[in-house]
Amino acid sequence: xxxxxxxxxxxxxxxxxxxxxxxxxxxxxxxxxxxxxxxxxxxxxxxxxxxxxxxxxxxxxxxxxxxxxxxxxxxxxxxxxxxxxxxxxxxxxxxxxxxxxxxxxxxxxxxxxxxxxxxxxxxxxxxxxxxxxxxxxxxxxxxxxxxxxxxxxxxxxxxxxxxxxxxxxxxxxxxxxxxxxxxxxxxxxxxxxxxxxxxxxxxxxxxxxxxxxxxxxxxxxxxxxxxxxxxxxxxxxxxxxxxxxxxxxxxxxxxxxxxxxxxxxxxxxxxxxxxxxxxxxxxxxxxxxxxxxxxxxxxxxxxxxxxxxxxxxxxxxxxxxxxxxxxxxxxxxxxxxxxxxxxxxxxxxxxxxxxxxxxxxxxxxxxxxxxxxxxxxxxxxxxxxxxxxxxxxxxxxxxxxxxxxxxxxxxxxxxxxxxxxxxxxxxxxxxxxxxxxxxxxxxxxxxxxxxxxxxxxxxxxxxxxxxxxxxx
Amino acid sequence: xxxxxxxxxxxxxxxxxxxxxxxxxxxxxxxxxxxxxxxxxxxxxxxxxxxxxxxxxxxxxxxxxxxxxxxxxxxxxxxxxxxxxxxxxxxxxxxxxxxxxxxxxxxxxxxxxxxxxxxxxxxxxxxxxxxxxxxxxxxxxxxxxxxxxxxxxxxxxxxxxxxxxxxxxxxxxxxxxxxxxxxxxxxxxxxxxxxxxxxxxxxxxxxxxxxxxxxxxxxxxxxxxxxxxxxxxxxxxxxxxxxxxxxxxxxxxxxxxxxxxxxxxxxxxxxxxxxxxxxxxxxxxxxxxxxxxxxxxxxxxxxxxxxxxxxxxxxxxxxxxxxxxxxxxxxxxxxxxxxxxxxxxxxxxxxxxxxxxxxxxxxxxxxxxxxxxxxxxxxxxxxxxxxxxxxxxxxxxxxxxxxxxxxxxxxxxxxxxxxxxxxxxxxxxxxxxxxxxxxxxxxxxxxxxxxxxxxxxxxxxxxxxxxxxxxx
Numbered sequence: 001x002x003x004x005x006x007x008x009x010x011x012x013x014x015x016x017x018x019x020x021x022x023x024x025x026x027x028x029x030x031x032x033x034x035x036x037x038x039x040x041x042x043x044x045x046x047x048x049x050x051x052x053x054x055x056x057x058x059x060x061x062x063x064x065x066x067x068x069x070x071x072x073x074x075x076x077x078x079x080x081x082x083x084x085x086x087x088x089x090x091x092x093x094x095x096x097x098x099x100x101x102x103x104x105x106x107x108x109x110x111x112x113x114x115x116x117x118x119x120x121x122x123x124x125x126x127x128x129x130x131x132x133x134x135x136x137x138x139x140x141x142x143x144x145x146x147x148x149x150x151x152x153x154x155x156x157x158x159x160x161x162x163x164x165x166x167x168x169x170x171x172x173x174x175x176x177x178x179x180x181x182x183x184x185x186x187x188x189x190x191x192x193x194x195x196x197x198x199x200x201x202x203x204x205x206x207x208x209x210x211x212x213x214x215x216x217x218x219x220x221x222x223x224x225x226x227x228x229x230x231x232x233x234x235x236x237x238x239x240x241x242x243x244x245x246x247x248x249x250x251x252x253x254x255x256x257x258x259x260x261x262x263x264x265x266x267x268x269x270x271x272x273x274x275x276x277x278x279x280x281x282x283x284x285x286x287x288x289x290x291x292x293x294x295x296x297x298x299x300x301x302x303x304x305x306x307x308x309x310x311x312x313x314x315x316x317x318x319x320x321x322x323x324x325x326x327x328x329x330x331x332x333x334x335x336x337x338x339x340x341x342x343x344x345x346x347x348x349x350x351x352x353x354x355x356x357x358x359x360x361x362x363x364x365x366x367x368x369x370x371x372x373x374x375x376x377x378x379x380x381x382x383x384x385x386x387x388x389x390x391x392x393x394x395x396x397x398x399x400x401x402x403x404x405x406x407x408x409x410x411x412x413x414x415x416x417x418x419x420x421x422x423x424x425x426x427x428x429x430x431x432x433x434x435x436x437x438x439x440x441x442x443x444x445x446x447x448x449x450x451x452x453x454x455x456x457x458x459x460x461x462x463x464x465x466x467x468x469x470x471x472x
Numbered sequence: 473x474x475x476x477x478x479x480x481x482x483x484x485x486x487x488x489x490x491x492x493x494x495x496x497x498x499x500x501x502x503x504x505x506x507x508x509x510x511x512x513x514x515x516x517x518x519x520x521x522x523x524x525x526x527x528x529x530x531x532x533x534x535x536x537x538x539x540x541x542x543x544x545x546x547x548x549x550x551x552x553x554x555x556x557x558x559x560x561x562x563x564x565x566x567x568x569x570x571x572x573x574x575x576x577x578x579x580x581x582x583x584x585x586x587x588x589x590x591x592x593x594x595x596x597x598x599x600x601x602x603x604x605x606x607x608x609x610x611x612x613x614x615x616x617x618x619x620x621x622x623x624x625x626x627x628x629x630x631x632x633x634x635x636x637x638x639x640x641x642x643x644x645x646x647x648x649x650x651x652x653x654x655x656x657x658x659x660x661x662x663x664x665x666x667x668x669x670x671x672x673x674x675x676x677x678x679x680x681x682x683x684x685x686x687x688x689x690x691x692x693x694x695x696x697x698x699x700x701x702x703x704x705x706x707x708x709x710x711x712x713x714x715x716x717x718x719x720x721x722x723x724x725x726x727x728x729x730x731x732x733x734x735x736x737x738x739x740x741x742x743x744x745x746x747x748x749x750x751x752x753x754x755x756x757x758x759x760x761x762x763x764x765x766x767x768x769x770x771x772x773x774x775x776x777x778x779x780x781x782x783x784x785x786x787x788x789x790x791x792x793x794x795x796x797x798x799x800x801x802x803x804x805x806x807x808x809x810x811x812x813x814x815x816x817x818x819x820x821x822x823x824x825x826x827x828x829x830x831x832x833x834x835x836x837x838x839x840x841x842x843x844x845x846x847x848x849x850x851x852x853x854x855x856x857x858x859x860x861x862x863x864x865x866x867x868x869x870x871x872x873x874x875x876x877x878x879x880x881x882x883x884x885x886x887x888x889x890x891x892x893x894x895x896x897x898x899x900x901x902x903x904x905x906x907x908x909x910x911x912x913x914x915x916x917x918x919x920x921x922x923x924x925x926x927x928x929x930x931x932x933x934x935x936x937x938x939x940x941x942x943x944x
Contacts, residue, residue, distance in 0.1 A: 003939050045642045170517045170921070175869055208921060217762060370842070372869065396645055397844065400869065428842050428900065430921045449642070449902045 030392075033467070036323075037392055037460040043317055044456035050313035052449045054306060054368075058299035058443040065296040066336040067267045068097025069185040074292050075270045078333050081312060082274035086320060089277070092270040095346040097336040099267045100127055101288035103294055103373065106233060108202070110243055111141065118246075119213050120239035122202065123297060124261040125186060125219040126339045128218070128232040135258030136161070136200045136231065142247050145185045149192055152342040158197030162257045163247070164189045165204045165240050168433065175429040176366070179206055179436075183217075190232035191221045198270020199237030200257050201232040204391045205242040206433060216295050217245060218339045233257055271343045274404040275330035278316060278466075284327040285351075288314050288462055291337035291344075291409055298441030305366025306451055308333050308379050310425070313455035314462055325466045327359070333410035337365070352416050359470045362423045362458060363407025367435075368451040369427035371398045374461060377414070377422040389464050398457045400426065419472040423461065425454055502864075504525045505939070508795075509864055509932040515789055523920045526778060526840075527552060530771035530915040537768040538808040539571025539739045546764050547742050550805050553784060554746035557791060561615070569808040571600040571739045572599055574768055575732030582612065582673070582715055583726040590718075592711035594674065595686040595769060596733040597658060598811045599693070600704040607730030608633070608672045608703065610650055614719050617657045621664055630669030630751060635719070636661045637676045637712050638768075640905065647901040648838070650817035651678055651908075655689075662704035663693045663848040666770070672729050673704040675740030676712040678905060684708045686911040688767050690811045705729055719847060745813045747802035756799040756941075757823075759833040760786050763809035763816075773905065778840025778923055780805050782897070785927035786934055797938045799831065799934055806881035816881035824888050831942045834895045835879025836928060840923040841899035843870045846933060847877020848896040848897035849886070853943050858893070861936050870929045872898065891944040895933065897926055 016114045028086075050453075057064075057074060064071040076093060082090045108122040143149045145166035149157070164185035168178035183206055190201040205215035214234045221229050235243065262293050272292065278284060292306025294300020311331045318325060332450055335343035362374075373393070376386055384401060390401040406414070406422030412423060427450070435441040516522075529536075529546060534700035536543040554562045580594040596602075608778060610633045615621045621629070636657035640650040655678055662673040677687035686706045693701050707715065719725050743765065750756060757857060762779025766772020783803045807815035823830055834846075845865070848858055855875060864875040878886070878894030886894060899922070907913040 041645075042643045171514045173513075174926075175921075209919075280578045370902050398871065430842050430925070434919065447681075447903045447906065449647075453645075453902070 005295040021406065023244055032127050033392055033464060036463060039321055040459045040463065041396060043320055043447065043457040044193065044313065044452045044459070048130045048448070049316050050309040050451055050455050053309040053312060054301065054446060054451065055443055057305045059299045060301070061403065062299050063204055063296040064292060064300055065273045066097040066269060066293045066339060067264065068296065071293050071335065072267060074150065075272055076327070078292060078308065078312065082183045082272065085274065085292050085315060087274045089275050091273045093273055093346065093350060094268060094270055095335055097269045097281045097342045098340045100265040100339060101262050101264060103130065103262060105259070106259040108233065108235070108255065108257045110246060111256065112246060112250045113252055120243065121214050121236040122217045122257065123234045124259040125190070125203065125234055126216055126295065127218050127220065127263065128190070128259070128261050129229045130260045130262060131200065131231045131258050135256055137254055137256040138199050140245055140247060140253055140255035140278040142304060145182065146189060147190060149189065149196070152196065154196040157193060160198055160259070161200045161202060162193040162198045163202050165244055167210050168206060170208060175208060178208065179433060182206055186217055186234070187220055190219045190230060191224045194224055194228050194230045198230060200230050202235045202255065202257065203232065205234045205237050206436065207237050209434045210237045210241065211319070212238050215437040216297055217437045220349065231257060231259055233259060235411045246441050261437050269335045271335050271347055272333040273330060274315060275328055276318060276325055278327040279324050280326040282328050285356055286327050286359060286462055286465055287330050287332055288458060289332035289409060290364050292333040293336050293338055295338055295437045297425055297439045298435070299443060301441050301443050301446050302367040302435050303437065303441055304337065304365045305362035306446060306454070310364045310451065310455040310458055312461040317455065317459045323463070327466045329462060329466065337408050340406060341417055343371060346414060348412035353412060358413055358417045358420050360421045360423070360465045361410035361413055362425070362462060363410045363452060364425040364458060365409070366429065367427050367432040368429060368454060370447045371401065371425055371427050371454040371457045373398055373400030373426045374438040375402050375408050375424045375426055377404065377470055382421055385468070385471060393457065393460065395452065396457065398453065421470050425458055427454060482525070487655055491675065505864055505936060508935060511793055511869060512789055512935065513928040514907045515792055516785065516931070517921065519792070521788050522781040522923055522927050524920060524924065525781040526773065527915055528679060529616060529777045529780065530773045534771050535768040536764060536766045536772055536809060537572070537740060538569040538765045539736065543741060543765050543807065547744055548765060549688050550744045550780065550784065554744065557746065559746045559787065561747050561750055564615065565812050565818065565822060566740060566742055567807055568738040569712060569814045570742045570812045571736040572811060574735050574738060575602070575734060578729070578731040580705065580727065580729045582718060583728065584718060584722045585724055592715065592728065593684050593686050593708040594689045594705040596731040597662065597675065597691040597704045597706055598688055598767065599690050599735065600731070600733050601701045602664070602732045602734060603672065603703045603730050607728055609726055609728040610671050612719060612725055612727035614716055615630050617654065618661060618664060619675045621661065621668070624668065626668045626764060629665060633672045633674060633729070634665040634670045635674050635715065637716055638748045639676065640680050642680060647680060647905055650680065654678055658689055658706070662691045662702060663696045663847055666696055666700050666702045670702060670761065672702050674707045674727065674729065675704065677706045677709050677909070678908065680707050681906045684710050685912055686768055687908060687910045689909045694696040703729060703731055705731060714843055720918055741807045743801060743807050743819055744805040746787060747800055748790060748797055749870060752794050752798040754800050755829050756831045757802055758799050758831060758934055758937055759802050759804055759882060760930060761804035761806055762836050762882060763807070764805040765808050765810055766809055767909045768907065770907070771909040773913050773915050773918050774839040774907050775811065775909065776837045776911055778926070779836035782836045782923065782927040782930055786931040789931045791929065795935070799938050801934060801938065808879050813880060814866060817886045820884035820888060823885060830885055830889045830892050830894070832893045832937045833882035833885055834933060835882045836897040836899070836926060836930060837881070838897060838901065839899050839904040840918045840926060841903060842922045843897055843926045843929045844870030844878045845870055845874065845898045846875050847896045847898055849876065849878050854893055857940070857943060865932065868925065868929065870925065892936070893942050897930055899926060
């Protein structure tokens with residue numbers, strides 16, 4: 001008994017020493033991380049690289065729809081910027097992308113039985129076909145979302161223009177959830193209406209605010225035979241409210257739409273890639289990126305110029321702070337997220353083809369607003385490691401770490417790398433859908449500090465993964 | 473031993489039952505609170521009262537400087553709104569306020585030795601005297617903050633125009649800290665420069681962004697004899713950067729300033745007050761408010777139209793949800809926060825005079841941006857109660873509860889009510905100083921959802937204090 005006690009005391013002492021040593025190692029590591037993260041934030045908040053890159057992308061180049069001259073200018077510009085940063089490798093990765101053009105500005109009005117016409121702001125949905133040259137005019141019928149359409153018979157829909165008018169749910173705090181809920185009427189509504197014989201579709205803009213901007217975005221005809229494709233346009237939220245009340249009073253309201261949009265087939269474009277080779281584990285690749293293409297109506301400032309320049313900013317911060325990463329840190333400006341995802345798909349295909357080892361990827365594609373945290377797709381064990389880091393972000397009020405998340409462009413890596421961590425920056429989302437896919441997604445709606453805080457948060461997260469590795 | 477064990481088991485059972493009962497009571501109360509808070513947020517996010525009140529205050533009335541016609545219009549407007557809400561008591565509380573007028577638009581330029589002049593955007597600081605009718609022109613000398621001035625001798629300053637050019641520190645995440653640090657050169661700089669013989673002062677605008685808006689704000693001559701008062705103006709951050717580099721190249725740069733501002737003495741104005749009487753503890757008063765006055769350059773949207781309409785919104789939410797408070801909930805639109813605080817002082821003086829019992833006060837005066845939490849001035853015991861509520865705000869991402877906080881207008885209550893809790897809404901602060909006291913503090917920079925989330929957070933906090941009381 002005594003001997004057991006004796007052993008036990010020895011054992012307690014041994015464990016205590018071990019615990020002290022390991023606690024001290026953890027504390028030192030934690031302190032070093034704190035200091036580095038502080039340096040990253042200080043540098044980001046006193047630097048203007050990301051903001052000035054974004055000014056150029058949005059004001060000198062502008063909207064960058066895949067296949068457009070502006071998209072190619074953005075490829076050249078970001079490639080040149082990466083070349084000037086003294087990286088270990090810079091590359092334009094070829095990728096074929098669909099080219100869709102809007103053509104001349106759309107025109108639409110509604111007409112009541114008295115013959116009075118009222119013009120309304122509309123824009124063709126991405127991928128939509130044109131109306132006949134003289135436009136299409138028909139009785140307009142309002143439905144709330146896909147369920148609203150399903151409740152109607154083909155007879156009720158045939159020959160009509162279907163008006164999808166389900167608003168985004170203002171009660172959802174995370175506005176991306178509201179986007180997800182109401183968004184199906186835009187992506188799948190036109191095809192569904194076509195199957196029931198509709199001649200055109202107009203969709204309430206996916207915007208939580210009431211204003212006069214129509215918001216574009218992709219629509220998909222899926223396996224609908226091409227000759228059954230019908231033109232589809234978004235209408236501003238103010239006009240949607242007006243039209244809805246007019247239809248209630250005049251069920252025979254006519255709607256006229258004219259648009260000249262066209263699918264032009266595939267053309268060559270590029271992902272733009274730059275990297276710093278890892279000093280210890282060069283084969284372990286950490287990707288950070290955003291998408292370089294944008295819709296054409298605005299300047300692609302929040303969606304996703306912000307994510308691009310933040311990603312470029314991560315490498316710039318590492319360079320400026322003299323930080324030499326252990327792992328390979330690669331920035332990717334993905335092409336064609338908006339209407340095809342070809343850049344993300346090609347990046348993943350090439351990674352697999354080359355036998356690359358991808359351990360982590362981070363995307364910023366939710367706007368350049370004040371960052372609140374990150375969302376992660378990770379195993380339980382990985383999540384335990386990541387979650388413990390959140391307190392390092394508390395001084396910057398960016399410590400809302402949640403499970404689930406990533407980004408459209410990095411998503412195609414996931415099936416090939418089951419052990420990798422995917423992450424997405426989570427900025428404050430309240431203003432995002434005011435600007436999303438609309439003419440007011442412009443530089444003046446970006447606040448430099450909010451943008452820089454995002455860059456710093458991303459660099460800090462990448463730094464932690466680089467330093468501490470990613471467990472499978 | 474056995475008996476002791478027996479007793480002990482009985483005791484454990486007794487305690488367990490007690491614990492279960494009390495846990496269950498707490499859980500029920502918690503669930504009721506959760507439900508009520510959910511109802512408050514749902515109502516706020518689907519309602520447009522606060523936003524429309526703000527539209528009127530900013531677009532139909534505009535900037536509301538104390539003593540101006542607009543300030544009196546705002547008194548009448550908010551009084552009428554309160555009267556229409558079916559409250560138990562609505563009052564205009566008389567208060568004498570200082571009236572300062574800007575006069576015709578200011579004009580300024582700098583002139584290098586070559587004789588070339590460059591005009592720069594300036595505005596008189598609140599309370600500043602005018603320049604002589606033909607303006608003042610003198611050599612301009614740059615200093616960084618009050619410390620920079622202190623380092624100069626009277627001889628170096630005499631006859632000169634002092635240019636205070638300490639920027640707000642971009643590295644501070646809480647921008648109000650940066651405002652506090654750089655702000656002293658505006659409030660105390662002109663008087664300090666006058667004591668050293670300066671003929672005028674220009675101050676870099678307290679703005680974290682580089683732009684062309686001069687930002688006003690109060691300056692105080694303190695006990696400096698009136699005939700020694702010198703004119704003081706703010707210069708835009710872009711112009712401050714330019715002027716600084718010009719001075720470095722041309723140390724004899726001259727600066728010319730002309731302004732016609734004038735202190736007109738005191739005039740009568742009002743705090744606007746409305747309340748719902750408490751059903752159980754009508755003598756316990758919970759105050760919620762913002763300040764109705766604003767600077768004259770913009771429309772007082774973020775500072776502090778937002779805080780006013782959020783406070784009105786708290787009572788409107790309670791009315792709309794049919795919530796009958798136990799304690800008296802009083803909304804106050806304070807007059808003259810910007811250049812005198814007379815409204816806050818009078819409100820506290822009347823409270824003491826009438827022997828009122830104030831238990832809690834909440835102010836919103838940090839902008840209408842996405843709320844992140846609250847700051848509290850409270851005892852340790854109170855703080856324990858309050859801190860436990862923060863998780864109720866987690867679903868809304870408004871759970872950053874911190875010690876320290878309140879508001880300028882509710883501050884004067886504190887010395888008279890040592891047991892009361894003071895609180896301030898803490899919105900995201902990154903954009904605030906882009907608009908603060910400048911011509912771009914306008915309605916279009918308010919996002920309805922961000923405003924409504926603040927209103928809901930405030931109503932939820934008031935609800936919790938009302939339900940559970942405030943411990944001394």
